[in-house]
Amino acid sequence: MNAILLMLLGLGAMFLGYVIYSKFIAEKIFKLDPNFRTPAHEFEDGVDFVPTNKYVLWGHHFTSVAGAAPIIGPAIAVIWGWVPAFLWVVFGTIFFAGVHDAGAIWASNRNKARSIGALTGDVVGKRSQSLFMIVIFLVLLMVNAVFATAISGLLINFPSSVVPVWGAIFVALIIGQVIFRKWMNLGTVSILGVVALYALIYAGPSFPITLPETVFGVSDNAQWILVLFAYAAIASLLPVWMLLQPRDYINGLQLFIGLFLVYGAVLISGPELVAPAFNTNVPEGTPSLVPLLFVTIACGAISGFHGLVASGTTSKQLDKETDLRFVGYFGAIGEGSLSLATIIAVTAGFATLADWQAVYHSFGQGGVTAFVQGGANILQNGLGLDVDLAQTLLTVMAVLFAGTTMDTGLRLQRYIFQEWGNIYNIKWMEKAAPATLLAVGTCLLLAFGAGGADGSGGLLIWPLFGTTNQLLAGLTLLVITTMLVKLGRPMYVTLIPLLFLLVMTIYALLIQLMGFYHKSDWFLFSLDLVVLIAAIWIALESAGVLTRLVRENKATKAS
Amino acid sequence: MKIRAIIDWIKNANAYATEVYNAPYRSAIARAKRDEDDLFMMLVFSELMGVPNPASYYTLELQPLLLERFHQWHLRMGMEHSPLDGFRCC
Numbered sequence: 001m002n003a004i005l006l007m008l009l010g011l012g013a014m015f016l017g018y019v020i021y022s023k024f025i026a027e028k029i030f031k032l033d034p035n036f037r038t039p040a041h042e043f044e045d046g047v048d049f050v051p052t053n054k055y056v057l058w059g060h061h062f063t064s065v066a067g068a069a070p071i072i073g074p075a076i077a078v079i080w081g082w083v084p085a086f087l088w089v090v091f092g093t094i095f096f097a098g099v100h101d102a103g104a105i106w107a108s109n110r111n112k113a114r115s116i117g118a119l120t121g122d123v124v125g126k127r128s129q130s131l132f133m134i135v136i137f138l139v140l141l142m143v144n145a146v147f148a149t150a151i152s153g154l155l156i157n158f159p160s161s162v163v164p165v166w167g168a169i170f171v172a173l174i175i176g177q178v179i180f181r182k183w184m185n186l187g188t189v190s191i192l193g194v195v196a197l198y199a200l201i202y203a204g205p206s207f208p209i210t211l212p213e214t215v216f217g218v219s220d221n222a223q224w225i226l227v228l229f230a231y232a233a234i235a236s237l238l239p240v241w242m243l244l245q246p247r248d249y250i251n252g253l254q255l256f257i258g259l260f261l262v263y264g265a266v267l268i269s270g271p272e273l274v275a276p277a278f279n280t281n282v283p284e285g286t287p288s289l290v291p292l293l294f295v296t297i298a299c300g301a302i303s304g305f306h307g308l309v310a311s312g313t314t315s316k317q318l319d320k321e322t323d324l325r326f327v328g329y330f331g332a333i334g335e336g337s338l339s340l341a342t343i344i345a346v347t348a349g350f351a352t353l354a355d356w357q358a359v360y361h362s363f364g365q366g367g368v369t370a371f372v373q374g375g376a377n378i379l380q381n382g383l384g385l386d387v388d389l390a391q392t393l394l395t396v397m398a399v400l401f402a403g404t405t406m407d408t409g410l411r412l413q414r415y416i417f418q419e420w421g422n423i424y425n426i427k428w429m430e431k432a433a434p435a436t437l438l439a440v441g442t443c444l445l446l447a448f449g450a451g452g453a454d455g456s457g458g459l460l461i462w463p464l465f466g467t468t469n470q471l472l473a474g475l476t477l478l479v480i481t482t483m484l485v486k487l488g489r490p491m492y493v494t495l496i497p498l499l500f501l502l503v504m505t506i507y508a509l510l511i512q513l514m515g516f517y518h519k520s521d522w523f524l525f526s527l528d529l530v531v532l533i534a535a536i537w538i539a540l541e542s543a544g545v546l547t548r549l550v551r552e553n554k555a556t557k558a559s
Numbered sequence: 560m561k562i563r564a565i566i567d568w569i570k571n572a573n574a575y576a577t578e579v580y581n582a583p584y585r586s587a588i589a590r591a592k593r594d595e596d597d598l599f600m601m602l603v604f605s606e607l608m609g610v611p612n613p614a615s616y617y618t619l620e621l622q623p624l625l626l627e628r629f630h631q632w633h634l635r636m637g638m639e640h641s642p643l644d645g646f647r648c649c
Contacts, residue, residue: 047589056578186580187573245584
């Protein structure tokens with residue numbers, strides 16, 4: 001099949017989802033009211049609560065949720081063929097992610113813009129709230145370990161990207177100063193910044209940098225991981241205007257340019273999909289499609305991380321309640337389109353089936369490296385870019401995404417440690433530097449504990465990360481469903497995704513648990529067990545709360 | 560006439576870009592600024608709390624100017640009225 005057809009089908013279906021299904025959700029289920037006084041107006045303080053233009057808010061929401069995860073997940077999952085990955089991304093976006101993201105904003109908006117974590121405590125129960133904290137902590141822990149591994153792999157596979165990747169950080173630092181000191185207006189700075197970044201990318205292939213194979217017995221992979229965590233720790237301690245803010249802005253621009261380039265190149269060159277539609281000849285050791293597909297692709301189909309962004313910051317800036325349909329649902333579609341671009345890149349970006357099979361020689365392979373290779377081939381055929389240059393371009397895009405997520409993740413983890421220090425009265429833990437060290441320490445433990453001393457095994461926990469992320473989404477869906485039941489509205493639009501997620505995550509956890517047991521990998525076995533207990537707990541809580549509410553509803557109707 | 564329209568368009572685009580740049584970090588930066596302002600306010604009102612202030616000759620003048628901010632501060636800290644004796648702002 002031709003990639004153009006796949007692209008049009010996918011984008012068309014998601015667009016229809018926005019036009020039809022999200023309208024149904026907004027009008028019949030959430031019953032959005034343009035006259036509702038949103039928290040942004042009610043508590044307007046110029047700090048947290050600021051009514052914001054819906055397009056600006058969408059840009060903010062979308063760039064916060066889009067990271068490397070919607071690239072890595074689908075790039076691993078096409079090992080089962082492109083049809084399952086394509087269907088899950090498209091239908092997941094339409095019926096799961098869009099409803100989940102918009103619903104999280106809605107739930108928060110109707111509850112004084114409280115975060116989903118706090119809402120779990122109010123709407124569902126205190127026990128669930130503690131559970132929520134644990135799940136968030138695990139997600140952050142895994143995301144940092146996984147992304148560090150993914151980035152180090154990229155930097156080793158594509159040495160031409162080392163200069164632009166680290167150069168981009170200097171560009172961001174300069175932009176931060178220029179804007180902060182008001183030396184230039186932002187339009188000029190944006191153009192100069194993008195030009196500088198692309199000049200670095202252009203220069204990258206001429207100055208490839210590789211680390212020595214071992215330093216003090218530490219492999220190059222592990223060296224990069226250590227460097228990355230050192231960077232992330234420093235970045236998470238700097239004031240946000242210095243590095244994070246300009247870098248996020250540049251990343252946002254990169255994201256749109258990258259999507260535009262990849263889709264444009266597909267349209268021009270019209271490559272054929274070389275990967276099989278359903279891969280009947282999967283490499284040995286590949287787990288079964290059901291349930292692993294649904295946890296391998298988390299971001300891009302449905303991701304609990306979005307709920308945190310939606311309820312944490314987005315809901316506090318909502319100008320009108322009706323805006324949340326665009327911000328939440330269309331934000332999910334933006335993410336889905338990034339995953340779709342990935343699927344096309346990793347299935348149509350290889351010349352022959354044999355080339356594709358060489359990359360996907362075992363489960364967990366492919367990933368973001370395949371995205372860079374395949375995407376670069378498409379860019380070369382479509383736009384005539386030199387392949388080295390195209391690879392550098394896509395690597396920089398992926399690394400910057402993953403890097404942003406890493407230091408944001410580390411910052412959030414530090415907050416959790418500081419909060420624990422506060423709760424349990426451990427004075428030193430309340431300080432920023434020791435809390436950051438603790439956060440880095442736990443992440444390193446996971447990155448190296450999972451895959452041995454060379455740190456190459458971090459991607460082993462990818463499915464486990466997906467599972468935990470789905471659990472988080474499950475908790476958010478539980479909150480939304482509970483609210484809908486309390487309002488006496490139909491609950492099926494969120495209950496069915498919730499049940500589906502719970503069944504798939506528990507099933508996937510059991511399968512992985514067996515796998516770790518057979519491999520005697522006790523480290524991951526215990527981690528899996530913790531997540532499994534959390535999952536079963538959530539399932540029981542959901543059942544308990546929902547049956548009680550439905551019974552109460554019936555009783556009030558009868559009386 | 561055409562040039563003016565283009566300039567207007569650029570200005571508009573610049574305003575949007577500035578908004579996009581600032582919106583994600585507005586709260587973090589505003590909070591950091593507020594913390595610094597609180598510190599400064601504490602210096603200005605330090606003598607009221609019994610902390611000697613060598614610069615009180617100068618800061619005395621600032622007290623009325625900071626009254627409004629002081630009021631917001633004690634509300635933010637969850638105190639309905641001013642916590643300082645003999646110092647009423649509401």
